[in-house]
Amino acid sequence: MLAVALPTVWLSGAGAAAQSQSQQAGQAAEQTLVWTADNSYTEYKSAPATATAGPVTIVFETNESTGNTFGMTHTLTFDVSSPGYNHDVNVNILASPFDTSGGRHEVQVNLTPGTYRYYCMIPGHAGMVGELVVTSAGPTDTTPPQVSASVSGDKDADGNYVSSASVTVSATDDESGVDTVEYALDNGAFQAYTAPVAVNQVGQHTVRYRAADKAGNASAVGSVTFTVVAPKPKDTTPPTVSAAVSGTKDAHGDYVDSATVTISATDADSGVDTVEYALDAGAFQAYTAPVPVSQVGEHTVRYRATDKAGNTSGVATTTFTVVAAPPPARTPLTVTAASRCLGTSVYVAVAAVNDGDVPATVTLTTPYGSTTVANVAPGKQAYQSFNARAKQIGAGKVTVTGTSSIDGENVTTSYEAAYNAISCG
Missing domain, CATH: 2.60.40.10 (Immunoglobulins)
Incomplete structure (x- = not known):
């Protein structure tokens, strides 16, 4: 096939205006859409199917790098008349591997939501046709990412990290998403964060961190400070x-x-x-x-x-x-009580023999009176007969207490003894 050099780009007035505007905008376009063509005249080799409304750089390329080895000429033409399509972009790029741009051309346009139809105007290339669906751009993201850091490792009693510490930086962004996370150790420069940062140099350290989202919003610089200490010598001493x-x-x-x-x-x-x-x-x-x-x-x-x-x-x-505990100290007494008649009067006689080794003070108590006898010698007794002042009495009890000094302490012991009922007249 004979290769013929053709003009690089053919644009209508609207297309030229779009190109002029885009040239003024320079690199402001945020999207680049690329169409390529090869030796086929029935379809484009590659073409975008979707885009987002807004500034766009359109690239159309046909040369050896895209598979056009025959030197074929193609166009990328946007339809501006068929019903049902957007007609606000008038692009008509004529490209050949042998043109002055080497078959690669760019034009900047502004796409609006809807569907654009494009095709090749070269006779016989009617099969090279397609559609580009453009959707509205989402709300503008002006919120920076949320970023935080945590430090982990073995701590000593003072909260210092023994041997090493690991710093994990986390960032989230609910809108455009996190693009980059960076950190800087101490006075070092910021660098990309890709994994937890191990810090094993002994001393105090500060890690600064920040994140940016895909809309270009950057967080404020956060920081975390911690201390790494050397491990103690091995413990070989028992408790x-x-x-x-x-x-x-x-x-x-x-x-x-x-x-x-x-x-x-x-x-x-x-x-x-x-x-x-x-x-x-x-x-x-x-x-x-x-x-x-x-x-x-x-x-x-x-x-x-x-x-x-x-x-x-x-x-x-x-x-x-x-x-075993010794039996409690006590003042030993032998206590007896008896009721008897003297004439027609009833008497209750009470006797208490000191069975201990030391003198004791003995108190004899009955329903008819009481008496205390001091210094009752060991083996001796305290005795009292109490007049009931009655001809008869019922059975009852007497109480006797003995107090003696044992091992320097006064020890009091109580006893009881019963007497019988009696009638004397």
């Missing part, structure tokens, strides 16, 4: 553990009735993990509270502790004896 026994002791140092064992453990490095104890021949078990021991006899409590680094103390012991 320090001790035990204390408490309770009421007798004169021999034994615990009366019961003893309580309290175990304490400390670890200045990794910290205490577990504390265990074993009573006598029993197995070790977790220590959670002071251990009461009430069984009479000698006891041994073994104890140990383990820290969070796995170091276990040696087994320590504490030994103690639990004894």
